[in-house]
Amino acid sequence: MWYYVKTLEYPINLKCKDLNMAKYLITQYGGPDGELGAALRYLDQRYTMPTGKSKALLTDIGTEEMAHVEMIATMVHQLMENATIDELKKAGLGGNYADHRKALFYTDATGNPCPLKLRHFKPALPLVYL
Amino acid sequence: MCPCNDNLKNIMMYQFCAIDLNLYLDNFPEDKNAREDYSKVSCKLTSLIHEYEKEHGPLTNFGSAFVEEPNIWVNQPWPWENYE
Numbered sequence: 250m251w252y253y254v255k256t257l258e259y260p261i262n263l264k265c266k267d268l269n270m271a272k273y274l275i276t277q278y279g280g281p282d283g284e285l286g287a288a289l290r291y292l293d294q295r296y297t298m299p300t301g302k303s304k305a306l307l308t309d310i311g312t313e314e315m316a317h318v319e320m321i322a323t324m325v326h327q328l329m330e331n332a333t334i335d336e337l338k339k340a341g342l343g344g345n346y347a348d349h350r351k352a353l354f355y356t357d358a359t360g361n362p363c364p365l366k367l368r369h370f371k372p373a374l375p376l377v378y379l
Numbered sequence: 380m381c382p383c384n385d386n387l388k389n390i391m392m393y394q395f396c397a398i399d400l401n402l403y404l405d406n407f408p409e410d411k412n413a414r415e416d417y418s419k420v421s422c423k424l425t426s427l428i429h430e431y432e433k434e435h436g437p438l439t440n441f442g443s444a445f446v447e448e449p450n451i452w453v454n455q456p457w458p459w460e461n462y463e
Contacts (some may be wrong), residue, residue, distance in 0.1 A: 256391050257458045258398070264461065306405040313398055318400045323459040330461075 251312070258316040263327040269327040269339035272358060278321045278364040279355025286363065288314030322353050386431045390438070393424040 277283050292313030298304045325356040329337070329351055337346045344360060400417040407413065428438060429445045436451030437444035454460065 252441055252443050254394075255452075255455070255458060256387065256394065256438060258391075260388075260391065260397065261459075262461055276437050286454055302405060302408075306402070309402055313402070319459070327461060344455055 251315075257320055258321060259320060261320060261323045261327065263324060266331050266336075267328045268336060271325050272340060274321060274328070275354070275356055276358040278308055278318065278325060278353070280357035281364050283355075283357075283363070284314055284317040284321055285355055287293060288318055289290060293364070312359075326351075326353060336342050386427065386434075390424065390431060392425060396420050397424055401410055405411075422442045 268369075279285055288311050291307045291314060294308035295304050295311065298307060329342070332340075332342075332351075334343075334346060339345055345354060348354065357364070387408045397417065397420050400413055400420060404410065404417055405412055409449040432438060432444055436455060437446055440447070441450055
Protein backbone atom coordinates (compact mmCIF):
# COMPACT_ATOMS: atom_id res chain seq x y z
CA MET A 250 0.00 0.00 0.00
CA TRP A 251 1.22 3.49 -0.79
CA TYR A 252 -0.06 6.99 -0.14
CA TYR A 253 0.55 10.05 -2.26
CA VAL A 254 1.72 13.23 -0.51
CA LYS A 255 0.93 16.44 -2.34
CA THR A 256 4.41 17.96 -2.04
CA LEU A 257 7.62 17.46 -3.94
CA GLU A 258 10.55 16.05 -2.01
CA TYR A 259 12.39 19.27 -2.85
CA PRO A 260 10.81 22.44 -4.29
CA ILE A 261 11.06 22.94 -8.07
CA ASN A 262 9.81 25.97 -9.99
CA LEU A 263 11.60 26.33 -13.34
CA LYS A 264 10.54 29.28 -15.46
CA CYS A 265 13.32 29.06 -18.05
CA LYS A 266 12.26 27.04 -21.07
CA ASP A 267 15.27 24.86 -21.96
CA LEU A 268 14.59 22.08 -24.43
CA ASN A 269 18.17 20.87 -24.70
CA MET A 270 18.30 20.39 -20.96
CA ALA A 271 14.92 18.63 -21.05
CA LYS A 272 16.22 16.29 -23.72
CA TYR A 273 19.22 15.27 -21.61
CA LEU A 274 17.31 15.19 -18.35
CA ILE A 275 14.75 12.72 -19.64
CA THR A 276 17.35 9.94 -19.34
CA GLN A 277 17.37 10.46 -15.59
CA TYR A 278 13.63 9.73 -15.77
CA GLY A 279 13.43 6.70 -18.03
CA GLY A 280 17.00 5.92 -19.10
CA PRO A 281 19.16 2.95 -18.07
CA ASP A 282 20.31 4.64 -14.86
CA GLY A 283 17.14 6.65 -14.39
CA GLU A 284 14.99 7.02 -11.31
CA LEU A 285 12.15 4.82 -12.55
CA GLY A 286 14.50 1.90 -13.12
CA ALA A 287 16.06 2.42 -9.70
CA ALA A 288 12.69 2.62 -7.93
CA LEU A 289 11.36 -0.51 -9.60
CA ARG A 290 14.57 -2.44 -8.99
CA TYR A 291 14.64 -1.66 -5.28
CA LEU A 292 10.98 -2.49 -4.87
CA ASP A 293 11.44 -5.69 -6.85
CA GLN A 294 14.51 -6.87 -4.95
CA ARG A 295 13.05 -6.43 -1.47
CA TYR A 296 10.88 -9.55 -1.64
CA THR A 297 13.74 -12.00 -1.55
CA MET A 298 16.03 -10.20 0.90
CA PRO A 299 17.17 -12.42 3.73
CA THR A 300 16.99 -9.94 6.64
CA GLY A 301 14.52 -7.45 8.08
CA LYS A 302 17.07 -4.68 7.71
CA SER A 303 17.52 -5.21 3.98
CA LYS A 304 13.75 -5.57 3.42
CA ALA A 305 13.16 -2.29 5.27
CA LEU A 306 15.95 -0.49 3.47
CA LEU A 307 14.85 -1.54 -0.02
CA THR A 308 11.20 -0.72 0.73
CA ASP A 309 12.10 2.73 2.04
CA ILE A 310 14.69 3.60 -0.61
CA GLY A 311 12.38 2.32 -3.36
CA THR A 312 9.62 4.52 -2.02
CA GLU A 313 11.92 7.53 -1.87
CA GLU A 314 13.03 6.84 -5.46
CA MET A 315 9.42 7.36 -6.56
CA ALA A 316 9.70 10.88 -5.14
CA HIS A 317 12.82 11.33 -7.32
CA VAL A 318 10.86 10.13 -10.35
CA GLU A 319 8.33 12.85 -9.62
CA MET A 320 11.00 15.55 -9.27
CA ILE A 321 12.64 14.69 -12.60
CA ALA A 322 9.21 14.58 -14.26
CA THR A 323 8.45 18.01 -12.81
CA MET A 324 11.70 19.45 -14.17
CA VAL A 325 11.23 18.02 -17.67
CA HIS A 326 7.58 19.12 -17.73
CA GLN A 327 8.39 22.68 -16.66
CA LEU A 328 11.33 22.99 -19.08
CA MET A 329 9.18 22.07 -22.10
CA GLU A 330 5.76 23.30 -21.06
CA ASN A 331 5.76 26.54 -23.04
CA ALA A 332 7.65 25.36 -26.11
CA THR A 333 6.19 25.67 -29.60
CA ILE A 334 6.22 22.75 -32.02
CA ASP A 335 8.95 24.48 -34.06
CA GLU A 336 11.14 24.88 -30.99
CA LEU A 337 10.64 21.21 -30.14
CA LYS A 338 11.61 20.24 -33.69
CA LYS A 339 14.74 22.38 -33.57
CA ALA A 340 15.80 20.76 -30.29
CA GLY A 341 15.40 17.30 -31.82
CA LEU A 342 12.22 16.60 -29.88
CA GLY A 343 9.94 16.51 -32.95
CA GLY A 344 9.71 12.72 -32.78
CA ASN A 345 8.85 12.85 -29.12
CA TYR A 346 6.11 15.35 -29.85
CA ALA A 347 4.67 13.09 -32.55
CA ASP A 348 4.66 10.13 -30.13
CA HIS A 349 3.68 11.77 -26.86
CA ARG A 350 2.81 15.43 -27.46
CA LYS A 351 4.12 17.16 -24.38
CA ALA A 352 3.31 14.27 -22.08
CA LEU A 353 6.12 12.77 -20.05
CA PHE A 354 7.70 9.66 -21.50
CA TYR A 355 9.99 7.02 -20.01
CA THR A 356 12.89 7.11 -22.45
CA ASP A 357 16.60 7.75 -22.47
CA ALA A 358 18.11 10.92 -23.98
CA THR A 359 17.88 9.56 -27.52
CA GLY A 360 14.27 8.42 -27.25
CA ASN A 361 14.74 4.70 -26.59
CA PRO A 362 12.07 3.28 -24.31
CA CYS A 363 13.00 2.52 -20.70
CA PRO A 364 15.34 -0.49 -20.93
CA LEU A 365 14.42 -2.07 -17.60
CA LYS A 366 15.20 -5.61 -18.62
CA LEU A 367 18.83 -4.86 -19.36
CA ARG A 368 19.41 -3.58 -15.86
CA HIS A 369 18.24 -6.61 -13.94
CA PHE A 370 21.30 -8.07 -12.34
CA LYS A 371 21.94 -11.77 -12.58
CA PRO A 372 22.38 -13.95 -10.67
CA ALA A 373 19.58 -12.81 -8.38
CA LEU A 374 21.62 -12.81 -5.17
CA PRO A 375 21.00 -10.41 -2.32
CA LEU A 376 24.66 -9.40 -2.19
CA VAL A 377 24.68 -8.61 -5.89
CA TYR A 378 21.57 -6.45 -5.41
CA LEU A 379 23.09 -4.48 -2.56
CA MET B 380 1.62 23.58 -4.55
CA CYS B 381 3.49 26.70 -3.60
CA PRO B 382 6.26 26.32 -1.03
CA CYS B 383 6.32 30.12 -0.76
CA ASN B 384 3.77 29.42 1.96
CA ASP B 385 6.02 29.32 5.06
CA ASN B 386 4.10 26.49 6.70
CA LEU B 387 4.42 24.30 3.64
CA LYS B 388 8.11 25.15 3.30
CA ASN B 389 8.60 24.05 6.89
CA ILE B 390 6.71 20.84 6.30
CA MET B 391 8.92 20.04 3.31
CA MET B 392 12.08 20.66 5.35
CA TYR B 393 10.94 18.35 8.13
CA GLN B 394 9.82 15.73 5.59
CA PHE B 395 13.27 15.75 4.03
CA CYS B 396 14.90 15.41 7.42
CA ALA B 397 12.56 12.57 8.42
CA ILE B 398 13.31 10.64 5.22
CA ASP B 399 17.05 10.76 5.79
CA LEU B 400 16.79 9.86 9.46
CA ASN B 401 14.46 6.99 8.58
CA LEU B 402 16.91 5.58 6.02
CA TYR B 403 19.78 5.97 8.47
CA LEU B 404 17.82 4.18 11.20
CA ASP B 405 17.03 1.29 8.84
CA ASN B 406 20.77 0.68 8.92
CA PHE B 407 21.49 1.66 12.52
CA PRO B 408 18.25 1.13 14.44
CA GLU B 409 20.03 1.33 17.79
CA ASP B 410 21.65 4.75 17.31
CA LYS B 411 20.37 6.72 20.28
CA ASN B 412 20.95 10.25 18.93
CA ALA B 413 19.33 9.48 15.60
CA ARG B 414 16.35 7.87 17.34
CA GLU B 415 15.83 10.97 19.45
CA ASP B 416 16.12 13.23 16.41
CA TYR B 417 13.73 11.07 14.43
CA SER B 418 11.21 11.12 17.20
CA LYS B 419 11.43 14.93 17.56
CA VAL B 420 11.28 15.52 13.82
CA SER B 421 8.30 13.17 13.35
CA CYS B 422 6.43 14.81 16.19
CA LYS B 423 7.05 18.31 14.82
CA LEU B 424 6.15 17.19 11.29
CA THR B 425 2.87 15.68 12.44
CA SER B 426 1.84 18.86 14.23
CA LEU B 427 2.87 21.08 11.28
CA ILE B 428 0.84 18.94 8.88
CA HIS B 429 -2.14 18.99 11.21
CA GLU B 430 -2.01 22.79 11.44
CA TYR B 431 -1.54 23.21 7.69
CA GLU B 432 -4.38 20.85 6.76
CA LYS B 433 -6.85 22.62 9.07
CA GLU B 434 -6.26 25.84 7.15
CA HIS B 435 -5.42 24.71 3.59
CA GLY B 436 -6.90 21.23 3.17
CA PRO B 437 -5.39 17.75 2.84
CA LEU B 438 -1.79 17.02 1.84
CA THR B 439 -2.54 13.32 1.46
CA ASN B 440 -5.66 11.21 1.01
CA PHE B 441 -7.13 7.70 1.06
CA GLY B 442 -8.26 8.38 4.62
CA SER B 443 -4.84 9.27 5.98
CA ALA B 444 -5.11 13.09 6.13
CA PHE B 445 -6.12 14.89 9.33
CA VAL B 446 -8.67 16.80 7.26
CA GLU B 447 -10.34 15.14 4.29
CA GLU B 448 -11.77 17.66 1.81
CA PRO B 449 -12.38 16.22 -1.67
CA ASN B 450 -12.99 19.60 -3.31
CA ILE B 451 -9.71 21.04 -2.13
CA TRP B 452 -7.85 17.83 -2.99
CA VAL B 453 -9.08 18.07 -6.57
CA ASN B 454 -8.83 21.81 -7.12
CA GLN B 455 -5.66 22.90 -5.36
CA PRO B 456 -2.54 23.23 -7.53
CA TRP B 457 -0.37 20.13 -7.95
CA PRO B 458 3.27 19.89 -6.94
CA TRP B 459 4.58 19.73 -10.51
CA GLU B 460 2.90 23.00 -11.52
CA ASN B 461 4.72 26.36 -11.67
CA TYR B 462 3.85 28.97 -9.11
CA GLU B 463 4.46 32.72 -8.89
